[in-house]
Amino acid sequence: MVELTVREALRDAMAEEMRSDADVFLMGEEVAEYQGAYKVSQGLLEEFGARRVIDTPITEAGFAGIGIGAAMAGLKPIVEFMTFNFAMQAIDQIVNSAAKTNYMSGGLVNVPIVFRGPNGAASRVAAQHSQCYAAWYAHVPGLKVVAPFSAADAKGLLKAAIRDPNPVIFLENEILYGQSFDVPDSADHIVPIGSANVVRPGSDVTITTFSIMVGKALEAAEALAGEGIDAEIIDLRSIRPLDTETIITSVEKTNRLITVEEGWPTAGIGAEISATVTERAFDFLDAPVLRVGGSDVPLPYAANLETLALPQAETIADAARKLCR
Template identity: 45%
Template sequence: MLMSEMTYSEGIRTALREEMKRDPSVVLIGEDIGVYGGAFGVTAGLWDEFGSDRIIETPISENSFIGVATGAAMTGLRPVVEIMFMDFIALAMDQIMNHASKLHYIYAGQVNVPLVIRTPAGGGRGYGASHSQCLESWFMNVPGLKVVVPSTPDDAFRMLKAAIRYDGPVLFVEHKLLYKKRGEVFECQDSEIAFGGAVVRRAGTDVTVAAYSRMVDLALDAADLLVEDGVEIEVIDLRTLNPLDSATIAKSVEKTGHFVVVEEGCKRGGVGAEVAARVAEECMEFLDGPVMRVGAEDSPIPSAMSLEAQVLPVADDIVVACKDALAW
């Protein structure tokens, strides 16, 4: 049932509020998430509602407050941590990849780590090299960590609820430019709360284009542009990177015979590299052309908006990649 139309940011906040009301063990941990409402205002208003026992404002100590959340998760709480900009997650890598992601396995199931790490990624706002990156590819290389990348308000709402209820660690990657994106958000019953696999956002017959987060919108823009050339692309929203729903991709590639994967992060060694390899392993018999990747240039992200636009992918890049895939 339609709850209401809301922004991506409101979808996240609504999920937090509902889960905090439902389960007293859900706590928020992070920098400036109290009265300030978080750097992007995602937690605005929750402080008044839940107070300092449920919203733990931390000093600027990323590695240790992820560790604090891990220790709390091991001992009965369900923390949702906010890392203010995804770039800052570099400060917390040890606690994420050596601890939160591994403790359940190495301690042979004696502990669970129901931890959610929310963080906004992405450029497009002229914030420069240390406040604009998409680093999710790093985390696809960490066994034991779920990586989710919603692109719509409804997915953000539902997938965050699923993440909070999941017994393992989840990296929940938001996108700064999506926070104000509006869309329909549907109520979900407990039985409907799930991460969900990849989903087809636009059906097409000629090229399969897999994207996630903000790049889904760019892929849909590219689809409109390609119609003029008589090309119909099928746009798949991956929604989770770990696990990766390669079955949905394969089903589409079997139909189209061509494949392009799109990410905003660095193309070299990126998400697309893994997705492309999976397509090569699993879909060779369907492919009629080379797998193409679209991603950021091999460069730090410059601050000036005019320069930033040279580094980050745009819809035209997807158009070109689709044409290249078909031209082979």
């Protein structure tokens, strides 16, 4: 094991895959000379040169489309969005050109591409720079969607995403970039897409979550443990495909479920999990499923309002207390 930040883990994943496959390249705004708007691509230009680490103009629809075309032609692009908020400019290309082409062509043309970048709220950047897009992309057949929490998962999932023959939406988190975790010290470290991870076993309540909210949920579980509530935390890691088996197995044990996400709850990931568990494990539920999500408002700028709008460890703990009462 080595200790790496999420930022370093992502960089290492790209570097390793670029070393082993000449078809892999990185393009996006400020990825080369600036070393990444969030320094995720630090050192890549130096190692791989301007042919494979490509600064683009600010033109998301255009470079997403160019990446997709290059992928149809057989290359394996990694397209970085400075944030997924800007990817809305390119969402037609992602959904209509990347996600649907394999199906529409009867399997003749696939699109091996990774779209990656920070997703969700950072700190005090307000509504247009803070949205979580997990539910948006999870809605689309033909896409895979992942959202890691730890550096080990960030590295292993990014390597899996780059090797995947399909378009993969790779949702990172700006606040997590600087956090350190133990990472297996091996170029063979791969985390398969579609598998959730029970990061804290427990017996009283299942909490499903992903990305930065895994940390908040773990914090909540610590507080709950002191009160005699033993929470099981599932880091979903993959949003699509969703590892429903792991969720259901857990609910069959704990008989209670809380879903936690940073994004809006309406038609969100929690709503999807709640419906799935209701359909497949209704008899195991001792209480209604509770959803914890961001407040149903455009994210405000004021520090106190921002804190109120986003799920906190305490919000999650309160939900568990209510459910386990």
